[in-house]
Amino acid sequence: MIFGKRVRLRAVTREDIPRFVEWLNDPEVIEGLVIYLPFSMEDETRWFDGLASRPPEERPLAIDIRAGEDWTHIGSCGFHEFNWRHRSAEIGIAIGNKEFWNQGFGTETVRLMLRHGFDTFNLNRVFLRVYEMNRRAVRSYEKAGLTLEGRLRQARYHNGKYYDELIMGILRSEWDAAGKED
């Protein structure tokens, strides 16, 4: 497991599936995600069963936060698009339990993932994609140390309008310079 101050990242288990189904059917949660169609237990179970055949470093991680002596599952995150020659990878995150938005858990999780990316995977660059209208996400990524690298114009259609998709990233040199307090 990967431990931060208030957050830990662990392997996703079959018991997490019902929570994912609930979260991925919540329009507010998926507003900033690529998913836009209803999701069933069968869909999610098929996705879970497929994880075993994915490269271990690309398997998603559950986000747990401390709840007294115990831990509460609030979302998930993961790495994908690894390019080992260029030493870069993309990250993604979703806190599905909305009670825990805006409390810094997203920022802490991204920082933990960056530490994992740079220290464990020995990456040189970590990046992500975010829809420009997802202001909470953009702010959280800025706080975690990522900067705007590019803009894919009108890359997303949502409710009758087109929105830009932003590419944000951080280099290892920037991460080293900023300190690793998490």
Ligand SMILES: CC(C)(COP(=O)(O)OP(=O)(O)OC[C@H]1O[C@@H](n2cnc3c(N)ncnc32)[C@H](O)[C@@H]1OP(=O)(O)O)[C@@H](O)C(=O)NCCC(=O)NCCS
């Ligand atoms: C995006 C997400 C990971 C952020 O995590 P979080 O724990 O809610 O975010 P944090 O508390 O770390 O930081 C949020 C920041 O955005 C700010 N914020 C919230 N709503 C905002 C808005 N509408 N406009 C501008 N800033 C906003 C908060 O005030 C806070 O900044 P501050 O600390 O400077 O005040 C989480 O909300 C989430 O998973 N949302 C649903 C799924 C999703 O959109 N995933 C991202 C896909 S790219």
